[in-house]
C-alpha cells in the first residue's frame with residue numbers, strides 16, 4: 446500500500462513537472478495561432494452584401510463596464526460610416542472586425558461631449574489604418590467645424606511624431622485629422638450623403654437646450670436603419686424612420702434614474718441628485734422608444750445610449766419593463782460588441798456579438 450502511494454505521488458510530481466515545461470510552449474503556440482487568424486485580416490471583406498451595424502459604444506456619460514460612450518459603425522456595401530465617437534468606441538471597432546481604414550465620413554448627432562470625446566482616436570485610427578491622403582470628413586450640426594479644428598490642433602504635434610517615425614507612406618501628413626462641415630437643417634430632414642447606393646438622411650430630434658440635434662437614417666439597397674441620437678420622445682423620429690428594418694433608439698429608464706436621484710439625495714449628494722433630475726427631460730424611456738418603433742413600423746428595436754448603467758444583465762428586465770406592451774417585435778438592449786446584420790435581398794435580421 447505504502448509503495449502504491451509513493452508511486453502515485455512520484456507520478457504526480459512528474460506530471461506537474463511536464464506541465465510546467467509544456468505549458469509555456471502551448472501558450473506560445475496558441476498566441477501565434479490566434480494572431481495569425483486575426484491580425485491584419487479584413488473580416489469585413491467576406492461579409493454578405495448589405496447593411497451591417499456595429500455598436501462600438503452602447504453607453505452614455507455614466508460609466509458602465511459593458512457600455513462605452515455612444516458610437517455606431519455602419520457598413521453599407523463596401524462603404525463604412527461612423528455615427529458619434531464616444532470615448533472607448535474607436536477601440537472596440539478593430540476587435541469587432543469593422544474596417545476602420547475604410548471610414549468614408551463620421552457623422553455627429555449633436556455636440557454633447559459624450560458623443561465626440563473619442564473623435565481624436567477615431568480620426569487617428571482611420572488615418573493610420575487606411576493610409577489616407579485626405580482628412581476624414583466629419584459632418585454634424587452647427588459648431589462641428591470648430592470642434593474638428595480643435596481636435597486637429599490638439600493632435601497636430603502627435604501627427605508629426607508619427608510621420609517622422611513611420612514615414613509618409615504609412616502616415617501621410619495630408620491625410621491627418623478631420624475636415625468638419627455643418628449640416629443645414631431647413632426642414633424636418635435633409636439628405637446628407639448619396640453615393641454608391643447608400644443614402645443617408647439627417648433628421649431633426651428634440652434635445653433642448655442642445656439645438657439642433659440630429660438623428661440619421663441609412664438606406665442601402667432594400668435594407669434600412671435609423672439612429673435616434675439623443676432625444677426626448679419625438680414623433681419626428683418615427684416619421685423619419687418609417688418602415689426601417691432596425692430602429693436604434695436611445696433609452697433612459699425614468700424610474701431607475703429617479704431611484705438614483707433619491708439615493709443621491711439620501712446620501713446628501715444634492716448636486717448629483719439635481720443632475721439625475723435634470724437629465725430625465727431630454728431623453729426617451731424604453732416604453733416611449735417602443736411606441737416610436739411601433740409608429741415607424743420598424744421590424745426591430747435596438748436600444749443604445751443606455752441610462753442608467755446596467756453592469757449586470759439581471760437589471761435588463763427592469764430596464765425594459767412595459768416596453769413589450771407597445772412593440773411586439775424583438776427589443777434588444779445593446780452593449781459594446783452587439784452587431785446586427787441585414788443582408789440585402791433578404792428580410793433576415795442577424796444578431797451577433799463581436800467582442
Ligand SMILES: [Zn+2]
Nearest residue numbers: 505557559675
Ligand atoms: Zn448623450
Ligand SMILES: [Zn+2]
Nearest residue numbers: 555557652675
Ligand atoms: Zn446629448
